[in-house]
Amino acid sequence: MDDMDDDDAPLVFRRGGKSASRQSQSNAEAKRTPSSSHNVNGQSSNGQRKASPLRSPITNSKSPMSSEIKQMPKQNASSAVRVEIKSVKSEKKSQVDDEDSEDDKPLSSRLKGAANNVKKEVGGPSHVKKEDSDDDDDDLPLASRMSTKPNHLSEKKPLASKLQQNGSSTSNTNKMKTPVVPNKRPMEKSNSSDQSSAKKQKLSVPSSTTKAKPAAVKAEEKADDDDDIPISQRIKKATVSARKPSSANTKATKVVSSSFKKANMKNTKQMKKSKFSKSTKVQPGSTDGQRKWTTLVHNGVIFPPPYQPHGIKILYKGKPIDLTPEQEEVATMYAVMKDTDYMQKPKFLENFWNDWRRILGRNHVIQKLDDCDFTPIYEWHQQEKEKKKQMSTEEKKAIKEQKMQQEEKYMWAIVDGVKEKVGNFRVEPPGLFRGRGEHPKMGKLKRRIRPRDITINIGKDAPVPECPIAGESWKEIKHDSTVTWLAFWNDPINPKEFKYVFLAASSSLKGQSDKEKYEKARMLKDYIHNIRAAYTKDFNNKDKDPTKRQIAVATYLIDKLALRAGNEKDEEEADTVGCCTLKVSNVECIPPNMIKFDFLGKDSIRYENTVEVELPVFKAIGQFQAGKGENELLFNALDTSKLNAHLKELMPGLTAKVFRTYNASITLDQQLYEETEEGDVAEKVVVYQKANKQVAIICNHQRTVSKTHDSQILRLTERIETAKQELKELKIDLERAKKGKPPLKGADGKQKRNLSPEAIEKKIASANQKIEKYEMDMTTKEDLKTVALGTSKINYLDPRITVAWCKRHEVPIEKIFNKSLLAKFAWAMDVDPEFRF
DNA sequence: AGTCGGACTTAGCACCACCGCC
DNA sequence: GGCGGTGGTGCTAAGTCCGACT
Numbered sequence: 095m096d097d098m099d100d101d102d103a104p105l106v107f108r109r110g111g112k113s114a115s116r117q118s119q120s121n122a123e124a125k126r127t128p129s130s131s132h133n134v135n136g137q138s139s140n141g142q143r144k145a146s147p148l149r150s151p152i153t154n155s156k157s158p159m160s161s162e163i164k165q166m167p168k169q170n171a172s173s174a175v176r177v178e179i180k181s182v183k184s185e186k187k188s189q190v191d192d193e194d195s196e197d198d199k200p201l202s203s204r205l206k207g208a209a210n211n212v213k214k215e216v217g218g219p220s221h222v223k224k225e226d227s228d229d230d231d232d233d234l235p236l237a238s239r240m241s242t243k244p245n246h247l248s249e250k251k252p253l254a255s256k257l258q259q260n261g262s263s264t265s266n267t268n269k270m271k272t273p274v275v276p277n278k279r280p281m282e283k284s285n286s287s288d289q290s291s292a293k294k295q296k297l298s299v300p301s302s303t304t305k306a307k308p309a310a311v312k313a314e315e316k317a318d319d320d321d322d323i324p325i326s327q328r329i330k331k332a333t334v335s336a337r338k339p340s341s342a343n344t345k346a347t348k349v350v351s352s353s354f355k356k357a358n359m360k361n362t363k364q365m366k367k368s369k370f371s372k373s374t375k376v377q378p379g380s381t382d383g384q385r386k387w388t389t390l391v392h393n394g395v396i397f398p399p400p401y402q403p404h405g406i407k408i409l410y411k412g413k414p415i416d417l418t419p420e421q422e423e424v425a426t427m428y429a430v431m432k433d434t435d436y437m438q439k440p441k442f443l444e445n446f447w448n449d450w451r452r453i454l455g456r457n458h459v460i461q462k463l464d465d466c467d468f469t470p471i472y473e474w475h476q477q478e479k480e481k482k483k484q485m486s487t488e489e490k491k492a493i494k495e496q497k498m499q500q501e502e503k504y505m506w507a508i509v510d511g512v513k514e515k516v517g518n519f520r521v522e523p524p525g526l527f528r529g530r531g532e533h534p535k536m537g538k539l540k541r542r543i544r545p546r547d548i549t550i551n552i553g554k555d556a557p558v559p560e561c562p563i564a565g566e567s568w569k570e571i572k573h574d575s576t577v578t579w580l581a582f583w584n585d586p587i588n589p590k591e592f593k594y595v596f597l598a599a600s601s602s603l604k605g606q607s608d609k610e611k612y613e614k615a616r617m618l619k620d621y622i623h624n625i626r627a628a629y630t631k632d633f634n635n636k637d638k639d640p641t642k643r644q645i646a647v648a649t650y651l652i653d654k655l656a657l658r659a660g661n662e663k664d665e666e667e668a669d670t671v672g673c674c675t676l677k678v679s680n681v682e683c684i685p686p687n688m689i690k691f692d693f694l695g696k697d698s699i700r701y702e703n704t705v706e707v708e709l710p711v712f713k714a715i716g717q718f719q720a721g722k723g724e725n726e727l728l729f730n731a732l733d734t735s736k737l738n739a740h741l742k743e744l745m746p747g748l749t750a751k752v753f754r755t756y757n758a759s760i761t762l763d764q765q766l767y768e769e770t771e772e773g774d775v776a777e778k779v780v781v782y783q784k785a786n787k788q789v790a791i792i793c794n795h796q797r798t799v800s801k802t803h804d805s806q807i808l809r810l811t812e813r814i815e816t817a818k819q820e821l822k823e824l825k826i827d828l829e830r831a832k833k834g835k836p837p838l839k840g841a842d843g844k845q846k847r848n849l850s851p852e853a854i855e856k857k858i859a860s861a862n863q864k865i866e867k868y869e870m871d872m873t874t875k876e877d878l879k880t881v882a883l884g885t886s887k888i889n890y891l892d893p894r895i896t897v898a899w900c901k902r903h904e905v906p907i908e909k910i911f912n913k914s915l916l917a918k919f920a921w922a923m924d925v926d927p928e929f930r931f
Numbered sequence: 932a933g934t935c936g937g938a939c940t941t942a943g944c945a946c947c948a949c950c951g952c953c
Numbered sequence: 954g955g956c957g958g959t960g961g962t963g964c965t966a967a968g969t970c971c972g973a974c975t
Contacts, residue, residue: 578938751968888941
């Protein structure tokens with residue numbers, strides 16, 4: 095066991111604690127501006143907004159589809175899904191849905207009393223082994239890990255004739271009271287509880303048994319080594335190690351599982367219904383070729399309604415101008431964007447003008463955008479919005495319902511006999527392109543998509559969806575079972591690219607690949623030690639060929655800082671970078687060994703971070719910069735395909751993005767393990783949020799500060815002040831009451847009524863509580879104002895970590911996952927409580 | 932080896948309904 | 954009861970990565 099000495103722990107994640115100050119200022123400009131905090135009204139005129147399908151009942155028998163197939167019993171959308179484990183025994187279904195009142199409390203109150211800690215700094219880590227990647231003999235850790243346990247999922251039989259349904263609401267399971275579980279770490283490799291299915295599929299392509307050999311880096315059973323510690327954590331290592339596993343684990347696990355039995359059974363049932371199990375099982379067999387499905391039935395896509403001219407005239411040089419409906423439509427798109435930041439961008443105006451002008455025609459009266467006044471249309475649009483707002487609840491409901499009816503049939507697909515939700519069955523309405531950051535195409539007209547633009551993918555034996563627009567027809571019908579899309583069209587802005595219609599996140603297909611993603615990331619845990627050793631060796635070795643050295647440094651950065659790979663981009667896109675495309679100007683070496691990063695990453699979100707790095711890395715980066723212009727590539731010998739090709743030699747299936755998943759998930763896992771203490775649910779939820787936040791910071795998931803942030807803070811400050819004043823008075827009153835004197839007049843000048851000292855003491859206590867709560871709300875708010883927690887929860891955090899933690903700590907899962915996430919992560923719900931990432 | 936088409940994941944923001952607070 | 958604030962949801966842009974083709 096070689097120790098990660100903490101001398102290499104110093105990566106400073108400045109972004110952690112200082113986020114508030116960092117952001118407040120940089121956000122406005124660094125972060126892309128468009129529409130950010132603006133009320134963009136655009137969409138609404140053409141843009142379809144409709145009732146959320148998730149909210150709707152799923153058993154609408156009017157749907158042609160639903161009449162074709164039997165549906166699963168209606169699920170109880172409102173009943174909470176509780177974390178459960180399935181198991182062995184006969185089941186008793188006590189369907190008591192004893193919602194405990196705790197669950198219904200708002201977040202704010204849950205936070206109470208807890209989270210001052212939210213503020214804490216993200217530890218600055220680093221590690222990097224300084225040892226050789228030795229012993230080559232322990233391959234296939236994954237394989238063995240995975241096969242250790244049977245997959246209970248696979249034991250389930252699909253309900254033969256019934257159509258199963260994935261998606262919308264979760265089934266009504268009973269809430270289970272989770273037993274308390276000792277906070278121990280389970281035995282390393284035995285926790286692969288439900289992994290069996292995951293080892294097939296892509297991961298197995300270069301199965302660890304076979305090919306994984308390559309460049310020396312192998313998985314290694316290291317009993318104790320903190321390479322698998324998340325970046326942000328390594329620093330804490332000493333403390334951690336004290337808590338490492340023990341032989342007691344087995345016992346703990348056992349006890350737990352048995353105490354879960356009852357619930358397990360329910361869950362088994364539920365799984366049948368929700369049926370992820372089935373596809374999970376089906377998939378493997380389908381490893382034949384790349385087949386993703388065997389039968390696929392759906393109804394195609396729905397189009398936005400045709401444009402309804404409103405006849406409102408714009409003014410040109412002060413005079414009203416007649417426009418054709420087509421011209422008016424585009425003018426309206428522009429008019430309604432008045433309040434957005436796009437209007438300040440010359441590129442946007444230029445692009446819009448070019449496209450609109452084409453529609454107006456060369457010889458149109460309108461010759462200059464500057465002379466146009468779109469206010470009449472803008473105002474008309476505001477009025478329309480207002481009218482909509484004023485509609486009665488019933489009217490709104492009726493409209494919603496109608497829309498619902500129209501759309502119901504498009505909402506579902508039947509994949510291998512299972513009814514699954516379709517993700518985006520609405521064709522994108524026309525509009526002006528809202529590229530992010532300084533996108534060269536912003537403002538261009540995104541033309542209307544017609545059936546002739548759309549290719550449909552459907553099962554061979556399934557009926558071809560009827561084209562919803564009379565007299566028109568689909569571009570093409572395909573029957574390609576190696577892909578998961580139901581339809582696509584070429585992006586009108588960039589015709590080389592496509593827009594796809596996929597199944598919803600709750601579908602088995604998506605669930606399956608999600609699971610595979612996390613399994614791959616978990617696999618990295620077994621390889622990471624040697625990978626780190628390898629790149630350390632490589633960047634230390636100065637005679638190494640430059641490519642190799644660049645690869646080593648790039649890998650280091652991707653690992654340490656969770657940078658994205660950084661594909662090359664063409665001129666037609668916003669100028670953003672990732673690791674491989676970092677420019678000389680994006681990094682600054684600050685002796686003795688600090689590196690400052692400053693660049694625009696995905697979505698033109700600014701990444702600004704100063705970190706301490708290994709000295710060899712520092713030197714190497716300096717050398718990569720030497721003799722280059724500011725605008726040249728730092729890693730000139732590298733691109734993502736070379737980098738990924740290299741990574742694949744280190745671990746089957748490894749690519750740059752796996753590091754992000756790995757570091758995010760393992761950080762959560764460890765944080766939860768280390769930080770969760772005895773306490774009430776609210777306190778535990780705070781621990782979770784704190785861990786979540788840490789991950790969001792690592793991944794640089796930002797959001798714009800809400801428009802009302804400042805006023806919210808102000809309001810809280812005022813409340814705190816008022817409460818403090820009250821407290822002061824109460825204290826005086828208390829003293830007086832003790833002496834039998836009446837209270838003083840209040841701040842409002844009114845005489846207060848006499849109260850006993852006890853009563854006043856009570857009031858004091860509650861005032862104190864109130865102040866505490868307000869202060870905490872304020873801290874949390876300030877702290878999270880630029881941090882987006884959702885993205886990591888949705889995309890980077892293995893849900894099994896969360897579910898297992900909830901089980902261990904008796905936290906109702908819906909405290910953490912909302913309805914969509916519960917549906918999306920259905921596959922993770924039966925995880926063993928002792929699961930570790 | 933490099934390019935490009937293709938498929939799929941990841942991302943932040945707009946909008947709206949709902950809920951708690953005053 | 955009204956209103957502000959928030960969480961959930963939908964939307965679609967912008968990434969990653971693979972593999973076929975040249």
